[in-house]
Amino acid sequence: MKQNTDILLLMICLVLSCSNKKEQTNLNINGQIISPTNAVVLSSEIQWEKLNPARGDQSPQAGTIWGDRKGEVATGFLAKFVDGFSSPPHIHNVTYRAVVLKGQIHNDDAEAENMWMGTGSFWTQPKGEAHITSAKGKENIAYVEIDKGPYLVKPIDEAFDDGEKPMNLDASNIVWLGANKTNLIKSKSKAEISFLWENEGLQGLFIKLQSGFNGAIESDGSVFRAVVIDGELNYELPQDNDAKSLSVGSSFSSSDKAIHKITNNKGTSVLIYIRTNGTFKVK
Template identity: 30%
Template sequence: MRSFKVISVALVLVLGVGCKKKKAADPGPGTGGTMAGTGTGGTMAGSGSDTMAGSGSDTMAGSGSAVAPEPPKKEIVVILAADQKWGPMDPSAPDKSPQVAPLWGDMTKEANGFLIKVKGGSPGMAHTHSGSYHGVTLAGSPSHLQDGDKKPVALPAGSYWFQPGGVAHNSQCLGKEDCMALVHYNDGKSDFAPAELKKDGKRDAKHVEKVVKDIKWVALMPDMKDKSPMIADVWGDSASGAFGRHWKLPAGFATPAHTHASDYHGVVIKGTVMNHTPDDKAPKEMGPGSYWMQPSGLAHVTACKAGSECLMYTYSLGKFDFVPVEAAGGDM
């Protein structure tokens, strides 16, 4: 229990938030978390009917107002790698098409996130999307040719890229290993249109590629030295709004129970991660390719299983905060 208290105090000092009472959940920016039309978890459902059946009878006798209904229950969503529901992006060519596994949102009409898998040796084809998207490699080494590129830049597991909307590119998987990545559109639907690359053109200035070996890491808690989680923000401003962040957790590390003011989505790139409520005695162990969604205001613990360092990526719908709460169930 002493080590738990030390970690908790260190987090409070670094983040400057202090121990305080839990705040009401902030719904965050309207990127949504619904799984409309996807059929794979993620929906924060639970709002029931407010009908006050039996009004006018003895049920409400002596009362001038109805009892307020309980708010929908918030739950952590976990989809293990083995449980992902894969299907062809192009149903008319299921054997040749990249495979996709929806995670949140409706790909056809709203902000969304999904996993995409491309067979090794795929040369791809030039195309565009109407909207911009963020991508993180989970397996293999895909590349994304842009106007004027002479040769592809391999983006191995842990690498990040940003593809601007309306810009022609060719997403390839030239190695022998299949490529898998998380893709998320924060502002609208996912679509696809054939295009042509300009050999004498130049890369769009908004296109970003960050190879994992070049990502700059900083300690979340410098006083903990090599026992501190390491973080690297790859897009956005974590102090003011939505952002994407890479995390490295030491093997065996566990946070104290805490909450955030905004929902976030997470994927595991390496190691085994657990993200669970403090009273969960048998949390699901998430290996590479697993996904979870953490609702705002819900107390949880994030941990890395002993034996191997954990690497993960999270997309938060609002700025970063960390509010410690009383741990349930005693010593963690």
Template identity: 50%
Template sequence: MLNRSFIAKVLAISVASWIGVEAISQSEASKSAITILAASEVKWQQLNPLRGDKSPKAATLWGHRTGPGPAGFLLKPVDGFSSPPHIHNVAYRGVVIRGLLHNDDPKAEHMWMPTGSFWTQPAGGIHITAAKGNDILAYVEVEDGFGVLPAKEAFDSKERPVNVDVTNIVWQDATTVAWLHDAGTAKLAFLWGTPAKDSLNGTLLKLPAKFSGKIRSQGQSLRAVVIQGRLKHQSVGGNILPPGSTFASEGKTVHSVSCAGGVECLIYIRAKGMFDVSS
């Protein structure tokens, strides 16, 4: 479901995206280490141990999924999975990486979201999650320790869920967004937060096939998750980072990346502050 408040935020963010970004030279970039975690190296465990083998698997990419503070993790349900009605103690955001996912009120008709789709689930809201397809995978992000609770403990957080199919995402290019420097190459979609200095925000970055360029982090931190495509990062010697992989940095940092093969690359970026992209 796509409510009016979300549309208003998208429009406000579109205007805000005209805000300029600072230029960063390679010498100005932070020399702090870039962290890389390939999807093949993650450690899987049950998302909800109380459900045993019926629980989807989860793999933490950063932070502590069940501990205090923000965290990001991969969600891996099996084909045909459908949860019982339940709630979570905190709100979360999700991006579909592979397969089809449904997340909504228990009585709602299934709306299957494909790769690149984005959804949010407020804390306390009763819902179900269902999945179908082969090798299903999604990225989930929380701002505090994540827990699964029975529907009888539901409460109203005053927030409402949002489901955005990838076909409904609003993409902008260098003609409308100062964060992109080269027309006809990268595209950006603002998903949540405030795209400004020292502010937390989430975006989707789309790079065309055979793109080669730089993502310059200008803020306090940048965390990226590969959603689609064959992305290469200079820090791993040009090796492919498949969907579900992540790279991150603190402070001003330059990430040299390329999109290999004939398929465009899609990257989810959580940033504290701004970043820009050039080829």
């Protein structure tokens, strides 16, 4: 009987040992990432195409950052509008979230007065709800994100109420938390956080890095995607210590534990939008 007990204990120890090793497979003895999954997409690398070809030259342009807006997967893409653009009333088959990068954008029902949202403003558009989108400015760009595709434009006679409510959050109304308000920011770090949404294990937030920031965002999610909304930062790829300059519309990501080394030496703050299913800390 004792022999059987000893065998059972040995098996349990082996299982626990294997489990611990699995958790540490991407970290070396110094806590460094062994096989980094960090990746960068520069705004200059984005391929643009017409978002709604039926509108010809008046169609907004779309540039995919990640995913596939024509497929069934979660996707993030940039949408570009000409000055004076105004869509007819329409609906979408999926809910989307969006952030203004450049210019001014209005998004609401057809009867609403214009509420122009500038850089760093955030809005949501529920699926099935009739609305219009307008833009004014020399250059108008927004980051658009869906949790599942495809992303389609449909007529208002197919409108439906899914119970969701839209949100328009102007940049001037965003509430920022510093190191004295959240433990997600290291003490004395030149950074602030604003939480935007949370849904089914995912969350979206803004991180603002002040001029002179020299540190890192440490993340552990299998989903971590960050888009530069305003400003410019330097990002160091750990695979080869290659430094990349990320301008507005550029992005960085990872799919495992990661250290995102960042510096901001441009003299102005940098605003980053982050989507993740894990925890993170700004150091």
